Amino acid sequence: MKILLLGMSHRTAPVEVRERYAVEDHSAALQKLVALEEIDEGVLISTCNRVEIIVITRQPDAALLSLFRFFHKELSGDSPIPGGGELDDHVYEYRDREA
Numbered sequence: 001m002k003i004l005l006l007g008m009s010h011r012t013a014p015v016e017v018r019e020r021y022a023v024e025d026h027s028a029a030l031q032k033l034v035a036l037e038e039i040d041e042g043v044l045i046s047t048c049n050r051v052e053i054i055v056i057t058r059q060p061d062a063a064l065l066s067l068f069r070f071f072h073k074e075l076s077g078d079s080p081i082p083g084g085g086e087l088d089d090h091v092y093e094y095r096d097r098e099a
Helices: 015-021 026-034 060-075
Strands: 002-009 041-046 050-057 092-095
Touching: 002 015, 002 060, 015 050, 026 041, 026 060, 050 060
Parallel strands: none
Antiparallel strands: 002 050, 002 092, 041 050
16 A cells, blocks of 8 residues: 655645635545545645645555546646646655655
8 A cells, every 4th residue: 555645735835826726615525535546545735825635545656647647636626637747747756755
């Protein structure tokens, strides 16, 4: 089992970007997150200063791709653009102990 964290904070993204990814309905978003095949467990944190998704997975590479898609599609409403776009400029990724 591996731990992954994908997020953005006031240190990595301006307020306009953070607002775009802010979560209003934590319950619905979390249900969609843990329904992903690659995710075994998950936590979603959304405050005025940060948005972070922390997951436990057995498939870290597939899960990371799913987290980027989740950020794009579920949090911002954009089409998923894995590996590109505005999101990459503002997020951080940590694994295992660093997470």
